[in-house]
Amino acid sequence: MGTGYVGLTTGACFASLGHNVICADIDEQKVESLRRGEIPILEDGLDRLVHESITAERLSFVLGAATAAEQAEFVYLCVPTPQGEDGSADLSYIEAAAAEIGPVLQPDAVVINKSTVPVGSTRVVERALGRSDVHVVSNPEFLREGSAVSDFLKPDRVVIGADSQAAAIRVAGLYVGIPAPIMVTDPASAETIKYAANAFLATKLSFVNAVAAICEAVGADVNDVMLGIGYDKRIGQEFLQPGPGWGGSCFPKDTRALARIAEDAGYDFFFLKGVLDVNEEQFDRVADKIARLAGGSLEGKTVAVWGLTFKARTDDLRESPSLEIIGRLRERGARVIGYDPAVEVAPAGVELAGDAYAACDGADVLAVLTEWDEFKWLDFDKVHEAMASPCILDGRNLLDRSALKRRGFTYDGIGRS
Incomplete structure (x- = not known):
């Protein structure tokens, strides 16, 4: 059925x-x-x-x-x-x-x-x-x-x-x-x-993003930190990737539902509420990063966004972190031009480009928010030429930071000094 x-x-x-x-x-x-x-x-x-x-x-x-x-x-x-x-x-x-x-x-x-x-x-x-x-x-x-x-x-x-x-x-x-x-x-x-399985996985993702904020503050690299703790068999390597926040059709719904089930049963699952709060905070943190790259204000600025689905290899936009962040960018006055290889109809508030390069035309900041592999292999000299200001927010730590800096990009990632 x-x-x-x-x-x-x-x-x-x-x-x-x-x-x-x-x-x-x-x-x-x-x-x-x-x-x-x-x-x-x-x-x-x-x-x-x-x-x-x-x-x-x-x-x-x-x-x-x-x-x-x-x-x-x-x-x-x-x-x-x-x-x-x-x-x-x-x-x-x-x-x-x-x-x-x-x-x-x-x-x-x-x-x-x-x-x-x-x-x-x-x-x-x-x-x-x-x-x-x-x-x-x-x-x-x-x-x-x-x-x-x-x-x-x-x-x-x-x-x-x-x-x-x-x-x-x-x-x-x-x-x-x-x-x-x-x-x-x-x-x-x-x-x-x-419910417990999905809530636990969401907890790992929020933990990673919280540690990423610490890494930025102390000058550590979250990728290395997560690799180091992932070798511990009690922890494992899965779901230790920092990102712009988590979403999709299951994690947000199931995590909120488990908190509600606990409440109805008489238990205040405040720990799980913290997991949800950290995720909302992550959306705000990424939007703040994009604003800083744009010079401090997004009013009248153009932001190119690569990736609209909640994760790669799906066309699902439900509870997408990308769309959550785009909403925050638009509230601050930004124009958003998006591209996603699996999206053919523009979500509300997004101008849909025909390809990744077209999305960057005249952009003040490029934000990579979904981890499609094809984004790693594009011609970034062409991207640099298309943008009004060569600034990149790599929300998935997907791109080669050193190569981008050599090409003259200002680069910011998640949990990387």
């Missing part, structure tokens, strides 16, 4: 494992496009899996949840769970999908929450289904945009939360052939694992 990032990836990957999969959506135009093999999202390897599975007649697309569910042994709920301003999740889409499929489910069917849902949502789905002869299981996703197919087929772990051991074993059987440990627990623990 649902053909977004999670639903489409889940369906295509299960079909590639040999299962017969029906993906349902409420958007008729989207269903028709998917039937033609047209993939609406940028996700490495997904188009190939979809085409192969359609050709093998293991994957099909239908309009409406009930149509897909009436003969299904397993029904995955992969519908949106948008977040309110207070951090709470809106479960209306999940409840609506469950209410629609409840009357048509086969006895002993298994309904599985794949969407990120608050602790206790299996009970919400059970009530919405109105069926005592079906099972509800939690099977949270741990997919990273840009590598979702690989993450599904080669996961670190598969987590299954169920009250019924028999239902858990049946869901585990869907993953036969996938080389990963399968953890079976209760539904509340499975739901909490998802």
Whole structure:
């Protein structure tokens, strides 16, 4: 149920494992496009899996949840769970999908929450289904945009939360052939694992950016500092890269949601609130850096921005750090010209350039805010010539600082003196 990032990836990957999969959506135009093999999202390897599975007649697309569910042994709920301003999740889409499929489910069917849902949502789905002869299981996703197919087929772990051991074993059987440990627990623990994992990763990113601020103050290089601590096996190298802040469809939502879940349960998770505050502060710090490179004021200045998506290898703009920073630049009077290899429609407040060089034409500052590899290999002599003032804010520490300085650029990065 649902053909977004999670639903489409889940369906295509299960079909590639040999299962017969029906993906349902409420958007008729989207269903028709998917039937033609047209993939609406940028996700490495997904188009190939979809085409192969359609050709093998293991994957099909239908309009409406009930149509897909009436003969299904397993029904995955992969519908949106948008977040309110207070951090709470809106479960209306999940409840609506469950209410629609409840009357048509086969006895002993298994309904599985794949969407990120608050602790206790299996009970919400059970009530919405109105069926005592079906099972509800939690099977949270741990997919990273840009590598979702690989993450599904080669996961670190598969987590299954169920009250019924028999239902858990049946869901585990869907993953036969996938080389990963399968953890079976209760539904509340499975739901909490998802939130805790994303909140912990967000914590690492905020920690790195906070240390980057210290490095700038004391004259250290955050890249070397993170490399040094990453060799410690207790810490590891992953998620120790400084940047302009973190974003995307999962980390901000899940971190805020866990803080809200804790609050509702009577615990003040002030530590996690600090993680969120540091991220907001990072957006401001990067905007301040750009303003300093522009001479102290952004009023009437032109800022070129390379990278608009929340990270490379995706076309997702949701909660993008780049857009957060652009909003701050515009509030200070800047004109923003952006370029991103995966973005074809200009976000609000951004003039979209046809290529990276065009974005720099007449710019007072160039800000690199998404880590697309292609930005490293551009002709920076050409960039220098195009800009009104050759100043670069490298928000991802992506570029060769020494080479840029030799070309006459004023360079600033994150956590680098």
